Amino acid sequence: MKLKTVLLTAALSAGLVAGAVQAQERVFFGIATGGTGGTYYPLGGMLAQVISNNADIEGKKLSATAETGNASVANASLLGRESIESAFVAADILDAAYNGRNQFEGKAMKNLRALGALYPETVQLIAQEGITSFNDLEGKSISSGSPGSGQWQLLGDLLAAHGMSRDSVTEDYSSFSQSAEKIKDGNLDASLITAGSPTSSLVELTNSHTVNVIPLSGAAIKELQKTQPYYASTILPAGTYKGIDKDVETIAVRAIWATHSGLSDEIAYAVTKALYENTETLGKVHVKGKEITLERALESVSIPLHPGAERYYREKGIID
Template sequence: MKKNKLALVLVFVLLVSLLAGCQPAAPAGDESDAPAPSGGATFINVATGGTGGTYYPLGGAMAKIFNDNIEGVTANAQATGASVENIGLVSTGETEVAFVQNDVTYYAWTGTESFAESEPIKNIRGMAMLYPEVVQIIANADAGIASIEDLAGKKVAVGAPGSGTEVNARQLLEIHGMTYDDLGKTDYLSFNEAANNLKDKNIDAAFVTGAIPTSAVTEVTQTSDIVVIPVDSAKITELIAKYPFYTEVVIPGGEYRGNDTDVITPAVMAMLVVPEDLDEELAYQMTKFLFEQRQVIVETHDRGNDIKLETALEGMPIDVHPGSQRYYDEQGIE
């Protein structure tokens, strides 16, 4: 009897050993120098703007950087209506990082201008300041437009609905004592839509806020003659007095075919905005590799040269995300 019990015990031990041996071993090499963000596989949507603007190609380059350098991440660039829409996408958790004009970010944070009818949006954080975004007024050469005042009675594209461009157009007209009612027709068009309508002569002029050169504008110049409309320095001074996010810049002659003279115009700054609750380690790695792999962006668009670690916090209009701040602290950026 004792022998039978002993045999049963031995069989039981053998079965347990066999079952244990069937469990898959932990894969070797799982550890990495850069820890993966908490929560396993992570998706990063990069909210950009229209495909004819600057945000979209830069967003694609950023997505490549994240995919190639952050473990467990799948990133992609998403075309959107740009700044105002992007703030909404970030605040509702529908995107992990977004390109936004710094003036629009401030309006959202303070509940003013485009966000005056809603509560201030406080669940967003800054990741990095990027480069100047130039407010460009492009007109068909035969439209008889040489100044902002000449837009009166003309068909004008003022930017996509919910875009920073539309805010800029409205504010520039305001400084000149004008509103959309003074225009012959107001069209809310994306960069690509505005470009196509300029080429087809369906509109006379378009506001385009973006890095120089803007691909949609360059495309128009391939088949049409255009002029870049200057803004008087005195008017830009008035604009800055009321809206301090603007600065005066010069579009160098030769940036666009047929426009060989320097043009004075206002500009704002592009920046990256993330959700307040974005994983801190993920925000740290996104910030780190944005700057350490910047060459990928440089090879995509000239504006990559303007994205510099030393200016990443200059003009930041809202609180910086703790993960991004950790990287800046390590690098001595204030």
């Protein structure tokens, strides 16, 4: 009887040890995205799944998770502190963080590295029916996201370009989903939302409430683009949202998948490969996933590439 007990104990111990070894064979990899009402979050979730299903390093499986975040400025700061392995960051914010400009004045994050470009994020200025132009916003309430965020910075730039200031409007700091709800309830006049279109929170809003998408074009925008070259002119196509039956001229900035210099070359190579060799899967989750291509992987990338990602691009002939 004692022998059986000893053998059982030994077997259980061996099982626990084997389980611990198996647990050590998984390498965890985080992706900071954005709020649930934007595009970062659903694409980040599918990217995490793609990595988990396709990436491994030296026989160890990569286990990726997408985490909700406060978008570009907060995500860049997370990377600067090396508090997460990767994050989605708008190209202009990533450049400012690396070089210590604008919100990052005196706080340059030289450890930031790029993995690759994703898709263009469309600047969508959504407003109540009576507002048809940017100048109509004077004296109105508008949400621009958290103070210091990329959205907040953009609103200031747009106001200045149109000869206005922050004192010209009443600012609200709600998230995409919160601002959509406030517009629907009549508690907010407008919201500035930069995200891949269609944006889920706006789909829900326009399905039950009539809004205008305000054009961002003309002389004021051309002046803005001289100081903010990352903002490219684009079109929000008719039919993107219910009730939007005409093309709307606006601007867009590309989203970048970024990391930090502390990430190993092996992991950076594996996740970059997993992304660009499984773009069709991402396209099934969101229409913007179809715009992620290897050919445009370095578009709007102005900071150094991570050596692991660079190795992948060299193998594919994207860089010499």
